[in-house]
Amino acid sequence: MILKYVGPFLRINKLKKETIKNQLFYLSKESLKHIVLYSGCGIKTSAKELKVKNIPSFDINTFSSVSPLLCIYKKASPKLESESTNSSWNPDKFKKEINIDSNALMTLSLFELGDHYHGFKNIDAKKYSLGELYKSLGKKQLEFYTSYFRNDEGVFVDKIEVSEGTSDKIVFTEKNKKFKFSTQALLMAAFYKASTVEGNKESESYKSFSIEILKMLIQYKEELYEVSLEELSKLCLGLNIFYKYSGNEECKLLLLDLCELLNENALEYPFNCMAYINSTLSSKNTGMLLFEENTKKIYSHLIDLYDLEKGMFIYDSDSKDLTYESSDIVIYLICILLGSQQVENSNYDSILMDVYKRQLVDSGILLSWPEVPDTGDPERYRNFSLKAEDLLDDQEFRMPSIASPESNELAPVFAKSIIYNRKKETYKEPKSSFDSYKNMLAFFLILTFFTTDNQGSAI
Numbered sequence: 111m112i113l114k115y116v117g118p119f120l121r122i123n124k125l126k127k128e129t130i131k132n133q134l135f136y137l138s139k140e141s142l143k144h145i146v147l148y149s150g151c152g153i154k155t156s157a158k159e160l161k162v163k164n165i166p167s168f169d170i171n172t173f174s175s176v177s178p179l180l181c182i183y184k185k186a187s188p189k190l191e192s193e194s195t196n197s198s199w200n201p202d203k204f205k206k207e208i209n210i211d212s213n214a215l216m217t218l219s220l221f222e223l224g225d226h227y228h229g230f231k232n233i234d235a236k237k238y239s240l241g242e243l244y245k246s247l248g249k250k251q252l253e254f255y256t257s258y259f260r261n262d263e264g265v266f267v268d269k270i271e272v273s274e275g276t277s278d279k280i281v282f283t284e285k286n287k288k289f290k291f292s293t294q295a296l297l298m299a300a301f302y303k304a305s306t307v308e309g310n311k312e313s314e315s316y317k318s319f320s321i322e323i324l325k326m327l328i329q330y331k332e333e334l335y336e337v338s339l340e341e342l343s344k345l346c347l348g349l350n351i352f353y354k355y356s357g358n359e360e361c362k363l364l365l366l367d368l369c370e371l372l373n374e375n376a377l378e379y380p381f382n383c384m385a386y387i388n389s390t391l392s393s394k395n396t397g398m399l400l401f402e403e404n405t406k407k408i409y410s411h412l413i414d415l416y417d418l419e420k421g422m423f424i425y426d427s428d429s430k431d432l433t434y435e436s437s438d439i440v441i442y443l444i445c446i447l448l449g450s451q452q453v454e455n456s457n458y459d460s461i462l463m464d465v466y467k468r469q470l471v472d473s474g475i476l477l478s479w480p481e482v483p484d485t486g487d488p489e490r491y492r493n494f495s496l497k498a499e500d501l502l503d504d505q506e507f508r509m510p511s512i513a514s515p516e517s518n519e520l521a522p523v524f525a526k527s528i529i530y531n532r533k534k535e536t537y538k539e540p541k542s543s544f545d546s547y548k549n550m551l552a553f554f555l556i557l558t559f560f561t562t563d564n565q566g567s568a569i
Contacts, residue, residue, distance in 0.1 A: 125505075129505060131560045132560075133507060134443075137479060140522060141522045141553060142553055144515070146216065147177065147179075150177055150179075150201060151183050153180045154179060155247075160178065160243060160246040162242045162246050178247050179247075181258075183206050185545055186205065186546075189542055190519045206271040207268065208259060208269045209268055209546060210266050210268050210293050213255060214297050216554075217248045217251045217300045218300050220244040222557040226241065227242075230488070230494070249304050249312075252297075252300060258282050261284060265293075266293050266294060267286075269283060270283050291334055291337065292347070295327065295344075295348025295349055298348060299355060301320040302352055302355050324352070324358065324360060324364075328360060331367075334364075334368060342371065342372050343384035344384070347384065347391070349364060350365065350388060350392060351391075351558070362395075366392075369392045373385060380425045380426075381415070383438070383445045386412060386445045387444070387445065389408060412445055413446075416464075416465070421464035422468050422530075423465060431529050431530065432532060433530075434473075436525060439470055440552035443466055473530075475528045477518075477521065478515045478518055479508045480514065480522050481514050521544070524548060
């Protein structure tokens with residue numbers, strides 16, 4: 111009699127690399143959908159203003175309830191309003207500063223998702239229309255940034271909203287006079303991507319504006335060599351993304367110089383995940399063996415951060431309490447996942463599983479996880495076939511140990527940070543906070559590397 115119960119025990123699923131990629135991708139696209147269309151955490155427009163063409167009649171009702179963001183605020187409480195029918199956040203908790211990097215990454219993410227949903231053109235009209243909405247919104251956001259987030263010299267800078275509550279007029283003031291080259295590079299990539307959107311009547315003006323930013327960066331090339339390592343990492347990321355979209359040779363030459371400088375200094379810093387990200391992108395973009403060798407060196411350094419006994423990475427061994435930024439956890443995971451794909455090593459796979467389970471899932475850094483799509487959703491199936499034999503397991507979309515937004519009334523976002531007590535070997539419950547930059551950086555990098563193909567699996 112006992113033997114008949116053995117089967118289900120042995121069928122317990124073990125996480126695999128593909129499953130982790132699929133889960134991260136699903137989390138990112140659904141979280142972005144929630145933030146951008148329903149949270150209200152920023153200046154809003156309406157779906158009608160986006161003028162999305164060819165939306166089927168049954169989709170008009172779907173989009174009538176959304177409030178797309180033209181820009182996103184810096185910080186907020188992701189607690190869902192219990193009285194709200196559309197999962198909006200409490201506007202009294204918004205910090206109405208505009209971090210322009212967060213907004214650039216949000217727009218780039220929308221364009222990436224627009225490409226993903228374009229693949230549903232002859233499969234699912236509703237999802238295809240969502241992709242068209244994202245692309246139209248992305249262009250509208252860029253127009254908004256150009257109008258409101260440039261200083262007197264014409265460069266993009268952080269600002270603060272100071273609009274009067276009773277006025278319809280939107281007013282921003284500069285937070286400070288400084289600008290970052292990396293910010294301009296991210297927006298350069300976003301404007302170029304917008305120029306490639308099918309049916310964009312302003313394609314040439316978007317492309318010209320993007321190239322103007324590139325010329326400015328080249329003009330200030332000597333100053334680029336003097337920026338901090340953190341700023342250099344972000345700058346190289348923007349150049350890598352731009353080059354992926356454009357194949358521009360002038361950008362390639364600048365990218366090669368700056369990435370070489372980045373790699374020369376990368377091993378001097380204990381947590382150099384962004385250097386690994388850039389070397390990986392540069393290797394893929396240029397095909398140069400130099401970058402492939404750099405990724406191996408940096409990866410070995412990142413593996414050394416892993417503590418076998420704790421099953422997690424530790425980069426500050428002297429502190430009693432270790433503070434982990436959410437974006438650091440996600441970026442470290444991305445690096446380990448990318449490296450484990452390049453080199454078959456069971457030890458790397460074990461590190462990936464440990465860090466994913468302990469530092470992302472069990473720590474509480476992720477406040478909630480969207481529910482699994484229903485069985486009528488084509489993304490629930492391999493090849494989007496809707497055939498029973500192609501139905502993907504629930505585990506390909508979410509970790510069941512994390513509550514859904516509906517059950518705990520928290521948005522599916524990463525908290526800003528989490529603290530690990532080394533003596534107790536436990537994480538303190540994080541504050542239910544939302545930092546737009548940390549979330550948008552994490553989501554964009556996940557979408558950059560793990561967007562799913564039409565086989566229903568991440569690539």
